[in-house]
Amino acid sequence: xxxxxxxxxxxxxxxxxxxxxxxxxxxxxxxxxxxxxxxxxxxxxxxxxxxxxxxxxxxxxxxxxxxxxxxxxxxxxxxxxxxxxxxxxxxxxxxxxxxxxxxxxxxxxxxxxxxxxxxxxxxxxxxxxxxxxxxxxxxxxxxxxxxxxxxxxxxxxxxxxxxxxxxxxxxxxxxxxxxxxxxxxxxxxxxxxxxxxxxxxxxxxxxxxxxxxxxxxxxxxxxxxxxxxxxxxxxxxxxxxxxxxxxxxxxxxxxxxxxxxxxxxxxxxxxxxxxxx
Amino acid sequence: xxxxxxxxxxxxxxxxxxxxxxxxxxxxxxxxxxxxxxxxxxxxxxxxxxxxxxxxxxxxxxxxxxxxxxxxxxxxxxxxxxxxxxxxxxxxxxxxxxxxxxxxxxxxxxxxxxxxxxxxxxxxxxxxxxxxxxxxxxxxxx
Numbered sequence: 001x002x003x004x005x006x007x008x009x010x011x012x013x014x015x016x017x018x019x020x021x022x023x024x025x026x027x028x029x030x031x032x033x034x035x036x037x038x039x040x041x042x043x044x045x046x047x048x049x050x051x052x053x054x055x056x057x058x059x060x061x062x063x064x065x066x067x068x069x070x071x072x073x074x075x076x077x078x079x080x081x082x083x084x085x086x087x088x089x090x091x092x093x094x095x096x097x098x099x100x101x102x103x104x105x106x107x108x109x110x111x112x113x114x115x116x117x118x119x120x121x122x123x124x125x126x127x128x129x130x131x132x133x134x135x136x137x138x139x140x141x142x143x144x145x146x147x148x149x150x151x152x153x154x155x156x157x158x159x160x161x162x163x164x165x166x167x168x169x170x171x172x173x174x175x176x177x178x179x180x181x182x183x184x185x186x187x188x189x190x191x192x193x194x195x196x197x198x199x200x201x202x203x204x205x206x207x208x209x210x211x212x213x214x215x216x217x218x219x220x221x222x223x224x225x226x227x228x229x230x231x232x233x234x235x236x237x238x239x240x241x242x243x244x245x246x247x248x249x250x251x252x253x254x255x256x257x258x259x260x261x262x263x264x265x266x267x268x269x270x271x272x273x274x275x276x277x
Numbered sequence: 278x279x280x281x282x283x284x285x286x287x288x289x290x291x292x293x294x295x296x297x298x299x300x301x302x303x304x305x306x307x308x309x310x311x312x313x314x315x316x317x318x319x320x321x322x323x324x325x326x327x328x329x330x331x332x333x334x335x336x337x338x339x340x341x342x343x344x345x346x347x348x349x350x351x352x353x354x355x356x357x358x359x360x361x362x363x364x365x366x367x368x369x370x371x372x373x374x375x376x377x378x379x380x381x382x383x384x385x386x387x388x389x390x391x392x393x394x395x396x397x398x399x400x401x402x403x404x405x406x407x408x409x410x411x412x413x414x415x416x417x418x419x
Contacts, residue, residue: 001326002325003317003319003326003389005314005315005317006314007311007314011370013366013369013370014366014370015361015363015366017363019351019363020292022351022355022364023347023350023351026354026355026357026358029358030358
């Protein structure tokens with residue numbers, strides 16, 4: 001047998017498919033798969049959230065409130081707590097928690113409803129309210145979230161989704177972080193309807209507590225003046241555009257025949273915080 | 278969003294640099310293969326023709342080739358769904374051919390390489406692979 005050297009021009013060991021095409025095909029397939037899971041989870045969470053027992057929620061709440069409980073309560077916090085207690089006393093159908101409000105230093109104008117009846121008010125928000133009623137509206141709005149159990153719904157899907165992406169891709173991978181960020185944003189956008197429902201709950205509660213609805217739109221009007229230019233970006237935000245909230249609240253005031261009445265000024269302790277730079 | 282941009286940049290850089298390196302490597306492989314074409318390397322344990330053997334010894338060549346970020350991600354995505362991991366095909370092909378070339382370069386002046394064996398293993402988690410080729414270089418009596 002004689003060896004005859006021969007050059008082989010073709011390579012059967014390499015697939016002819018382009019790797020770029022392969023990449024995009026895979027990305028589209030996996031995104032589709034994730035979307036199906038995500039939508040499925042949405043239904044699952046909507047089903048589970050109203051069925052989570054108060055005990056389970058209290059346990060969840062402890063995870064969140066642990067970092068606030070350590071600090072001593074400031075005079076402003078006690079004032080906020082007083083307003084909240086007034087509202088809770090007059091409310092109906094709220095889950096039986098020990099509702100607590102905490103004040104956190106922050107430049108963001110935001111208040112959060114965390115599991116277990118914990119409300120966190122970020123200090124910059126106090127600069128935007130000028131009466132006890134307007135502040136009560138914000139707190140009552142958060143109570144509205146507890147009433148509708150939105151806080152669990154939003155949290156539920158993010159938590160489960162984070163679990164899935166970290167299992168598939170590893171919790172430290174940057175891909176996993178991208179997924180988490182994207183999901184959290186989508187989740188917030190989804191809750192605009194819930195924000196409006198919470199507004200209306202707050203309106204009814206304020207009327208019950210103070211016998212009038214003075215100052216209910218103050219906070220949103222102030223935000224509207226500040227963020228007029230940004231209306232376009234509100235499709236991406238967690239809260240609906242202030243103007244549409246004001247309209248919805250005013251329509252409801254008219255519909256239910258609520259009296260507008262007199263505003264109550266803010267307590268000195270809170271004014272001190274809000275005047276700080 | 279920052280993370281996503283970071284990821285896209287990494288994949289993009291991985292793709293362009295990876296492709297460039299791969300093309301250069303293939304060019305070198307093809308040139309050297311053509312040069313060493315005269316030296317047969319076969320898996321047979323016996324001589325192909327009746328010759329008197331003067332000398333025979335072990336020769337080996339090994340190559341470690343690493344993947345690029347684009348291929349790494351592509352293979353990772355493929356891992357989720359299953360199927361052929363085309364991303365690593367060129368990687369293995371290059372390593373295999375490079376290892377055999379180095380083996381041939383080690384066997385300078387030999388007439389044939391018998392009993393050629395090729396083995397592979399993974400070097401690290403990120404996707405470097407090693408291919409080891411070994412065989413017996415046989416020198417005929419002239």
